[in-house]
Amino acid sequence: MFRFLLFLAPLFLLIYCNRDLNQAAERKATHVYKTDCASCHGATVENFVERDWKYGSSRLEIIRSIGGNFPGGEKHNFARKMKEQEVQQLGQYIIEAIVARKQKMITEGAPTNGTYTSQGMTVQLDTIARNLDNPWGMVFLPNGDLLFTERTGKLWRLTPKGVKTEIGGVPATLVESQGGLLDVELHPQFATNGFVYLSYSKFRDSADVRLSTTAVRRARLEGDQLLEGVDIFTALPYSNTRYHYGSRLEFDKKGFLYISVGDRGDQDANPQRLGSDCGKIHRIHADGHIPEDNPFVTQKGVRATLFSYGHRNPQGIALNPLTGELWETEHGPQGGDELNVIRAGKNYGWPVVSYGTHYDGRPFTQLTEKEGIENPKTYWIPSIAPCGLLFVNSDRYPAWKGDLLAGSLRFKYIERIRLDGEKVALREPLLKNLGRIRCIAASPDGYLYVAVEEPGYIFRLMPK
Ligand code: HEC
Structure with missing residues (x-):
């Protein structure tokens, strides 16, 4: 022994x-x-x-x-x-x-009892999908099926009964860092033409480097297959970074498609230079044609799709159903995330004007306002890392009706923003600690859905 x-x-x-x-x-x-x-x-x-x-x-x-x-x-x-x-x-x-x-x-998983109370509204979480890999974009088909992307390159259909099927025919994407398969949108007449739009990080090899950019693919959904896919928009130039793709897609009431493209990490070359497509919001017709009244159509050396500029990384766009205006959230540098109303030809200031700071706390620029530059409707210091934006347009949530919901990746909640015209009248944090919010969507029957990542869930908010 x-x-x-x-x-x-x-x-x-x-x-x-x-x-x-x-x-x-x-x-x-x-x-x-x-x-x-x-x-x-x-x-x-x-x-x-x-x-x-x-x-x-x-x-x-x-x-x-x-x-x-x-x-x-x-x-x-x-x-x-x-x-x-x-x-x-x-x-x-x-x-x-x-x-x-x-x-x-x-292991913490979804919140245990899943009941959240806010000023005037209590909601109960209903888990619709779990174990997802970075859900990024969501949109509902008219029949109530949900289409959602996973950033790692897959598109799924989820029926109201919970049957999940992979959709074939998605583009190959560069799944690195912030890139991959990103937003998904439907043509306003989807019921008759079946068109689906996907934004993604498209790649190209040049000499010994792989470059990437933000692109938009349109394809027709037939059964569980995307057919006849064409890229109707590809931002130029391609870049060797793997982040700030922007990539939100939104149709307005007139049927124009808006596409957000981030600055791809080059704040000097892109957002203020009209010759670059990056750090911009673009507007096109649903088939990719350029609207005749776009603000820069006649300007030489400027892409005619360009609609607004001076953006950093816009990852929330929402149509105000009452006014038809387009609202947008974008990531600031360290602090200085913004909420903007997007208007034709306007400059949103990045990096000339910003409320953000360098990592060591020095202000990015001394300027927070400048002539010729649009002011944000509100801004966040510290950064909440805003992603996903939606106007509540459903009678199921009476206390929130007409309000904007802005998701926060960093602080894992949704901010409810009550507007008075274009002024921010009230801000309330909702669903604290739910998870990193990527996307917020509404179903045809008026329920709100929230996608969170890491671990990836989709929740429905049931009013109580
Ligand atoms: C003076 C400020 C400063 C200090 C001190 C500093 N960093 Fe950084 N760090 C930065 C900045 C700025 C970036 C670039 C971030 C960006 O581009 O968004 C960065 C990037 C990084 C990244 C890459 C992050 C990514 O998104 O891929 C890592 C990892 C990192 N730093 C680790 C460290 C570590 C570990 C230390 C300590 C040894 C350190 N840093 C010290 C400012 C700093």
């Missing part, structure tokens, strides 16, 4: 020391994070968990980012003054925090 224990002792010692070493490594990584990273990335590593990653969230990619290996990242080379092993440990530390947080979110 004694000999047996003696035999095991080195093993225990090894395990014990290893545990000690691991703890020391973690303490070290925590310390490095506090001293070198927290000032910009937030007090705890948890901040990374909530990120819409630009340069990738794998261990290797995080380690590269610590070394400043991203466009304009020269000053971010924190790896330079660290030991190789410390960089590895820091990368590992960030990854472990992310994994731990995600596991917690999955």
Whole structure:
């Protein structure tokens, strides 16, 4: 017996020391994070968990980012003054925090009792779909079936009875960082022509790099298959970044299709330069033709689809059913997310005017207003990371009727915005901690649906 224990002792010692070493490594990584990273990335590593990653969230990619290996990242080379092993440990530390947080979110799952009370309205969550992979866009068919995208490249039909079928014929997409299969919309006369619109990150290989851009595919839905797909819009130029695709699609009452395109991470080259399609909102006819009264149709060197400019990353567009105006939310830099009304030919200011700040808190620009630049109707500091936008137009939610609902990825709630004309009269947080809100939609029978990601769910809000 004694000999047996003696035999095991080195093993225990090894395990014990290893545990000690691991703890020391973690303490070290925590310390490095506090001293070198927290000032910009937030007090705890948890901040990374909530990120819409630009340069990738794998261990290797995080380690590269610590070394400043991203466009304009020269000053971010924190790896330079660290030991190789410390960089590895820091990368590992960030990854472990992310994994731990995600596991917690999955086990927490949907809110337990699922009842949420707001000023004047109580709703009960009804889980429509679970275990989804980043649901991004949703739209209802006239028969009550829901079409929704998963960013990782799939389009699904979900019947009111809960039968889920994959739709074939979607375009190949570049599923990296913020890219993939994004929004989905229907032609206003879908019932007669069956046209479905998808926005996605389209890619092209040039020499040894893969480039991508925001594109819109129109196809006819027959059964569970998309047929005769054509790209009716492709933003130029293509870019080597993998983020800020924008990509919301919305029809107005006259049948024009609006497409949001983000700045693709190049704030100097894109949003204010009319010759670039990025950092813009575009307007086209449902078949891709250019409306004759678009604001820049006669201007040389400017894409005639262009409708408004100076945008950063617009990921919410909603048609006001009463006025026919188009409302929009976009991600600001660090702070300075905006709610705008989109008008022909107008400049929304990015990056000349912004309420946002750099990561270290310095203002981005001293200007928050300037002549010739539209002011936001409201803005958010800190950033809520707005995504998904909808006007409530249903009698099922009397206390919210006519209000705007803006989703927040970062703080996992929906903001209800009561308007008085174009003025923001009241803001109320709804559905706190529901999850990272990607999309909000309404069914033909007047119920509100919310898609959240990581873990991916679709909920219906049942008024109580
Ligand atoms: C002076 C401010 C500052 C400090 C200090 C700083 N960073 Fe960053 N970090 C940034 C900025 C700015 C970016 C680029 C973000 C962007 O482009 O949106 C960035 C990007 C990153 C990314 C990539 C994020 C993505 O979306 O892909 C990682 C990972 C990262 N930093 C980790 C660290 C770590 C770890 C430290 C500490 C060793 C650190 N940073 C210190 C400002 C800072």
